[in-house]
Amino acid sequence: MPDSIAFSPADTPLSEADRKRKLEDNKLQKRLRREVGQAIADFSMIEAGDKVMCCLSGGKDSYAMLDVLMALQKSAPVRFELIAVNLDQKQPGFPEHILPEYLAALGIEYHIIEKDTYSIVKDKIPEGKTTCGLCSRLRRGILYNFAEDHGVTKIALGHHRDDMLETLFLNMFHGGRLKTMPPLLHSDDGRNVVIRPLAYCREKDLVRYAALREFPIIPCNLCGSQQNLQRQVVKEMLQNWDRQHPGRLEGMFRAICNVEPSHLADPKLYDFSANRVRGTSVQHSDSGDTDPGYEQLDVLNL
Numbered sequence: 001m002p003d004s005i006a007f008s009p010a011d012t013p014l015s016e017a018d019r020k021r022k023l024e025d026n027k028l029q030k031r032l033r034r035e036v037g038q039a040i041a042d043f044s045m046i047e048a049g050d051k052v053m054c055c056l057s058g059g060k061d062s063y064a065m066l067d068v069l070m071a072l073q074k075s076a077p078v079r080f081e082l083i084a085v086n087l088d089q090k091q092p093g094f095p096e097h098i099l100p101e102y103l104a105a106l107g108i109e110y111h112i113i114e115k116d117t118y119s120i121v122k123d124k125i126p127e128g129k130t131t132c133g134l135c136s137r138l139r140r141g142i143l144y145n146f147a148e149d150h151g152v153t154k155i156a157l158g159h160h161r162d163d164m165l166e167t168l169f170l171n172m173f174h175g176g177r178l179k180t181m182p183p184l185l186h187s188d189d190g191r192n193v194v195i196r197p198l199a200y201c202r203e204k205d206l207v208r209y210a211a212l213r214e215f216p217i218i219p220c221n222l223c224g225s226q227q228n229l230q231r232q233v234v235k236e237m238l239q240n241w242d243r244q245h246p247g248r249l250e251g252m253f254r255a256i257c258n259v260e261p262s263h264l265a266d267p268k269l270y271d272f273s274a275n276r277v278r279g280t281s282v283q284h285s286d287s288g289d290t291d292p293g294y295e296q297l298d299v300l301n302l
Contacts, residue, residue, distance in 0.1 A: 025212055032209060035200040036068045043183045045195040046154060048078035052195075053152040055143060056086045058099060058218025060210035061158035065198055067213060069156065070108065083109045085146065087139055090116040098216050111150075115142055130229065144192050152192075159196045161253055162203040166234045168256060174230060178264070180256060202249075204242075 014022065040046050054069060056062045066084055073082060084106075086099045096112075103110035117138040125131045147155050159181050168180040183199040186192075198206070210217065241248045261270040261277050271278050 028205060028208055028212070032064070032068055032201055032205060033071060036065075036197045037072055039183055039197055039199045040072075040195075043195070043199075045184055045197060046076075046078070046080050048080065050080040050153045051151055052080055052082050052154045052156050053143075053147050053150075054082060054084045054156045055158070056084055056099060056103075057158070058086070058216075059158070060206055060215060060217055061160055061163075061198060061203075063158075063213070063215040063217075064201075064206050064209050065156060065158040066108075067209075067215075069197060070106070083111065083150075083152070085111045085113065085143065087117075087142055088112055088114045089118045089135075089139070090114065091118045095218060098218055102216055111146070113142060113146055117142070132229070144187065148191050155192055155194045157194060157196055158198055160198040160201045160203055160206060162235070162238065162249070164196075164199065164256070165238055165249060165252055166231055168252075169234045169237070170230060173234070178266075 046052060052069070054062070054066045056066060066082075069082060073080065084103050088094065088096055100110070100112060115138075117135060120138060121131045121135050125134055143155065146152075164180045168178075171177045171179050181196060183196050185194040187194065238249060262272075262275070264270070269278060270276075
């Protein structure tokens with residue numbers, strides 16, 4: 001798979017439509033690399049000597065994250081290591097050969113962790129109930145332990161800008177909290193640092209990029225196949241807004257990057273009597289998008 005999207009040889013003339021498509025494809029690639037690079041810089045996601053574990057689910061987002069990080073690694077001003085990790089949860093029909101073949105072709109160090117969390121989830125969650133909460137907790141624990149055992153300093157997840165906005169509304173509508181997935185998160189136990197390099201990237205750009213790069217997408221037949229998830233409802237709401245009101249999602253994302261505590265209503269965050277932001281740290285759950293015991297907030301795949 002090439003590092004960049006090449007134009008056709010000079011002796012093969014392009015039509016005007018093909019020329020415009022090639023230009024747009026190259027703009028897309030450059031935009032994604034720029035956005036990932038900016039997110040890394042803004043939140044100090046990757047530092048010299050880091051060992052970054054890219055968690056791959058087989059979905060478009062984690063493929064794109066690995067692809068862009070590998071490209072940036074070649075020109076980054078600091079040296080860092082990348083490894084790819086997939087958790088094979090033993091879902092029936094999972095095409096277990098696809099990721100190893102893809103990663104071997106890239107020449108990157110990779111690990112496939114085999115844990116039958118599928119059977120645990122199906123055994124513990126009644127038919128028709130949301131499986132995402134338990135599945136996410138099991139998956140997170142396994143990956144955190146693997147990271148610690150292998151000297152990983154940063155765990156990279158493929159959540160993007162739209163995921164962060166969906167989580168914001170899920171927490172407001174169903175959790176009573178104003179929070180979302182942070183671009184960088186220190187786990188509560190202090191063992192791990194989670195980063196989200198795609199924090200500035202739009203999902204529709206990642207959809208185009210996945211098609212352009214022909215990633216071998218693997219669908220999730222546990223979480224992703226459930227119907228009427230709250231997250232899907234919120235996703236459709238945001239997609240409708242994006243179609244009907246261009247620029248609205250961009251404005252909302254700018255808002256979560258530009259918070260004024262004095263103009264909200266949380267006395268734990270802002271000391272209204274003294275007119276200053278409180279200096280105490282605020283605790284966050286590791287997942288960033290669920291409240292303990294509240295399993296109807298649907299958790300994303302990696």
